[in-house]
Amino acid sequence: HNDSFDYPLRPSEMDWSTHYPNIDAPKVEFLDVGCGFGGLTIALATLFPENLTLAMEIRPKVTEYVRLRIDALRQDALATTKAYQNVSVLRTNAMRYLPHYFEKGQIKKMFFCFPDPQFKVRNHRRRIVNTHLLTEYAYLIAEGGILYTITDVEDLHNWHVAKCDAHPCFERITDEADLEADPCVKAMTEETEEGKKVARSGGKKYVAVYRRIPDATVA
Ligand code: SAM
Numbered sequence: 001h002n003d004s005f006d007y008p009l010r011p012s013e014m015d016w017s018t019h020y021p022n023i024d025a026p027k028v029e030f031l032d033v034g035c036g037f038g039g040l041t042i043a044l045a046t047l048f049p050e051n052l053t054l055a056m057e058i059r060p061k062v063t064e065y066v067r068l069r070i071d072a073l074r075q076d077a078l079a080t081t082k083a084y085q086n087v088s089v090l091r092t093n094a095m096r097y098l099p100h101y102f103e104k105g106q107i108k109k110m111f112f113c114f115p116d117p118q119f120k121v122r123n124h125r126r127r128i129v130n131t132h133l134l135t136e137y138a139y140l141i142a143e144g145g146i147l148y149t150i151t152d153v154e155d156l157h158n159w160h161v162a163k164c165d166a167h168p169c170f171e172r173i174t175d176e177a178d179l180e181a182d183p184c185v186k187a188m189t190e191e192t193e194e195g196k197k198v199a200r201s202g203g204k205k206y207v208a209v210y211r212r213i214p215d216a217t218v219a
Contacts, residue, residue: 007097014101019088020052028054028101029108033094034115034128036193038066042073043191045087047183051108055089063091095128098140105142109184112160114194117153129160131167138169143214146173150188150207152198157206168218170210179209 008014020026030048032041035055044053057063066089077083092101115128124130129149137147147170149160164170179185189195189205198205 005092005097007092007100009100011099011101011103011106019054019090020085022082022085023052026052027106028052029106030054031056031094031107031110033110033112034058035066035089036062036114038069038089039191039193039196040111040113040188041066041087041089042069042084043187044184045073045084047187049083049086051086053087055087056092056094057089058091058093060091063089095126095133098136102140104139105145107140108142108145110137110141110145110147111184111188112147112149113188113192114151114198115149115156117151117156119155124159127156127159129163131163134163134167134170138167138212141212143212145212146182146184147210147212148184148188148207149209150192150195150205152194152203152205154204154206157208160208164208164210169213171213173209173211179207182209185209 016026016028029051030044030053032044032053032055035041035057038055041053041055055066057066070084070087070089073084112129118124118126141147147164151157151160161172165172173179185207189207190199195205
């Protein structure tokens with residue numbers, strides 16, 4: 001990877017108008033972290049027309065693909081609606097720069113869909129869900145906000161559960177009815193390119209969803 005990224009010094013210095021040109025005072029609320037080809041973000045655009053979603057991706061060509069994909073959808077829609085104006089993509093290293101982009105408590109939903117498994121033990125510290133980064137995510141996610149994970153790698157799923165369970169700021173949503181009622185769970189299972197690939201090969205998908213506990217009740 002080319003490891004030089006442009007990023008704002010602080011969130012107030014970020015100009016979102018190029019990302020969301022048809023939205024007044026844009027405020028990102030949903031993050032698709034490591035979006036890949038953007039299937040989830042595209043799905044969120046129509047599921048949540050009132051919320052702004054940002055897809056984040058480290059690979060330049062993949063980011064450009066998603067940018068063009070969103071642009072084409074916007075152009076198609078523009079004749080009749082403002083659909084897809086509420087989603088955009090940003091090339092960045094999400095493990096390094098998130099607090100440069102977002103204020104405390106700004107994020108309502110954060111998605112980690114089929115993150116790179118980093119199988120080798122010496123690379124586990126590079127996993128995008130880890131104890132240190134969960135504290136950063138807890139800072140960015142609003143009280144009551146939701147952190148979603150899905151993977152086809154059982155070991156990684158167990159890691160997600162272990163790290164999130166152990167973190168004082170998150171509690172797992174275990175109620176099957178709650179999970180089934182959440183359209184995001186269906187979208188992240190069915191709409192990401194990786195999710196579709198796993199479905200085609202008959203693989204299993206493991207979901208773990210966590211609520212950001214209110215600060216007053218954090219033990
Ligand atoms: N979420 C997509 C899906 O489910 O189809 C893509 C999954 S893919 C296996 C993982 C993606 O995360 C890759 O596109 C990779 O480039 C991206 N990625 C890995 N580390 C990242 C980082 N630190 N910041 C942003 N994106 C990252």
